[in-house]
Amino acid sequence: MTAFTLPGFDLEAFVAHTLAEDLGDTWPGGGRDVTSESVIPADARFAGVMDSRDAVTVCGLPIAAAFIRKLDPSATIELLVSEGSAVAPGAPLMRIEGAARALLTAERSALNTVQHLTGIATMTRAYVAAMGDTHAKLLDTRKTIPGLRVLEKYAVRTGGGHNHRMGLWDAAMIKDNHVAVAGGVGEAVRRALHAGVRDVICEVDRIDQIEPALAAGATRLLLDNMDPPMLREALACVAKRVPCEASGGVRLDTIAAIAATGVDFISVGRLTQSAPAADIGLDFTPL
Template sequence: MTAAPIPHPPTLPRHIVEAAVRMAFAEDLGQAGDITSQATIGPNATAVARINARESGVICGLDCALAAFSAIGDGLSVETFLRDGDRVEAGTAVLQVSGNARLVLAAERTALNFMTHLSGIATLTRRFADAVSHTPAHICCTRKTTPGLRALEKYAVRCGGGHNHRYGLDDAILIKDNHIAVAGSVTEAVAAARTFAGHLVAIEVEVDTLTQLAEALDAGAEAVLLDNMSNEVLREAVALTAGRAKLEASGNVTLERVASIAESGVDYISTSRITMAAIPLDLGLDIAIKG
């Protein structure tokens, strides 16, 4: 069984895409631009090239590729054959770009770097989401992301059928073991957070024992992160909670184990693997016609 399609596809804010591409160009083109293409290709040479999938997976990062081919200079024409979130088989054409050959090659690596990386995340996320699709559980990412690329990587998770946890430290309260150690107890930490938080700010508590879970529930936590618990203990936690809070399992979440975690009855399963351990999807740009 596979995960249900996304009713409203995720989108990336344009300013985030453009900023990421500008940063990538500054890193790759430096002060002199693509000196290899300048040295070997005439200024008026044209080319038609396609980005092709060399293995099966889930496509993501088309907006970044389009922005790269647009920002590199005037005169390139781009046609996409798929959308972010689409599954692709090896040999499938994803995108075609035509125009000035120097511009195509100058933007090639930036476009591919974004697409291979984000497609890898979307592909691995889809594998996790498909593995739990027979349950109500949702796969979530974490804050373990590549610095500077969090918005893009979290977008890729959504394209793969996953869900986003908080984006940063400023959009939700997650009371972890170190907060509890300093605050004094789960009860004291939740009480302080309740006083501080606005009515739209969710409060989640990380626990690693059923005793802490009971304390968090009594304190009124809206969500509880069950850290590194066995499947048996997860089932006990679900029974103890009895719907009083949302439960999130985290820690030692592997593709081999994730289905059994979901079958315990938890609402969410968070893992850093889908962003930090995803292998880039093999995509390549191939020149089809040159002039």
């Protein structure tokens, strides 16, 4: 199995921390799976299949496999579909064979990860499809679960979306609170550029903010909570001088109209904030 790697993500540490949380390593009397230890013989072996109960876009299988290998390095694991695959209800995703206690202990952590990431990838794929044949790119946001950002943004990419900035460090995003303190859109942009920030995204929610932001040197505009007619007016003012992003209140039933205005990007917080977990199961059979 090819090693799973993501920039900025430590898979080994994630697996160890997640299992330690479930096993209660920091609690008095913790550090063990009392159910499996008391019910399952030490030498028992299981075989099982992870499958999807819904039509989904699969994401997270290599991470699930890492949980199993952490507790049973000799387990046999076969990934039956690749990351980003669109599968039908009932599709088998992974076949596993190994020590029964280890598989049962790893099961919930493995399933939680796949269910969450697959849910994000599936919702992302639906939004991308709803955008239709436009040049707009779907973006995520920083509305992620603390500690899971790299994985959640990976799931967005797996579903066909693109990542916005990874955090507070890789681009400046000037929003209304920054503007209020700085005294205006133009002044806020100038301060960021003067500080040596290369990428300066400026949020505007009024047409009259566009020229001051551009004159100050903003490299991208975030057109916030504008309906399609207002977006078209804003884009006409910008006249392709910088890329433009639509954001705020974007839903599956409105994204097509927003994409059709000609914006370059559409950011959707609910991809990571509100995606429902996929219904994925894992059933074991004693060997």
